[in-house]
Amino acid sequence: LLLEEWGPPGGSLELPAGLTWTLLLLRRPLYRNLLRSPNPEGINIYQPAPPTGPTQQPLEALGNFHGWYIGSEKLQHNLSWTVKQQCVNLLAEGLWEELLDDEQPDVTVMDWFEDSRLDDCVYELHVWLLAADRRTVIAQHHVAPRTLGRGPPGNWIQVSHVFRQYGPGVRFVHFLHKTKNRIEPRGLRRTRVTDSSVSVQLRE
Numbered sequence: 001l002l003l004e005e006w007g008p009p010g011g012s013l014e015l016p017a018g019l020t021w022t023l024l025l026l027r028r029p030l031y032r033n034l035l036r037s038p039n040p041e042g043i044n045i046y047q048p049a050p051p052t053g054p055t056q057q058p059l060e061a062l063g064n065f066h067g068w069y070i071g072s073e074k075l076q077h078n079l080s081w082t083v084k085q086q087c088v089n090l091l092a093e094g095l096w097e098e099l100l101d102d103e104q105p106d107v108t109v110m111d112w113f114e115d116s117r118l119d120d121c122v123y124e125l126h127v128w129l130l131a132a133d134r135r136t137v138i139a140q141h142h143v144a145p146r147t148l149g150r151g152p153p154g155n156w157i158q159v160s161h162v163f164r165q166y167g168p169g170v171r172f173v174h175f176l177h178k179t180k181n182r183i184e185p186r187g188l189r190r191t192r193v194t195d196s197s198v199s200v201q202l203r204e
Contacts (some may be wrong), residue, residue: 036067
């Protein structure tokens with residue numbers, strides 16, 4: 001069932017000792033989102049971002065941010081970044097070393113950010129594919145898109161990247177995104193982000 005669903009190269013995969021097809025069927029490490037709480041604020045990307053005013057509440061009080069490490073960076077002109085990050089352990093999610101090293105399946109990252117108009121650049125994405133020591137970088141991707149300011153504010157903008165043929169040794173995916181805030185007298189006006197994802201796919 002899984003081989004038919006995954007369609008891997010050659011039509012078969014050898015499993016290492018201790019890993020069974022039953023366990024893989026339960027874990028489903030391929031094609032699912034490996035991030036925790038990918039939509040912590042429960043926002044629907046098929047509608048414009050709901051209007052919101054400045055808030056004094058910490059980000060953690062505005063949704064379920066389980067799995068995210070949250071920080072902030074102060075900038076000039078009453079601006080700041082909210083920094084959220086996760087590090088995905090691919091082996092713990094059910095993938096195995098031979099698959100990652102020999103097949104080197106695609107690793108797809110995707111995100112949606114709000115065109116908040118708080119600055120020319122209101123979002124950054126930084127992703128690293130890391131070795132077992134969680135320090136050695138095997139591949140990386142960084143992007144800081146500028147919005148064009150067309151159409152009504154609040155539209156969602158998609159950002160995505162696919163890692164391919166990155167070489168052997170990948171064991172972790174470190175996912176980090178930044179969203180711009182503006183400090184106002186009544187609180188913080190934020191740029192929202194939603195439907196973040198990290199997934200692994202076998203190529204057809």
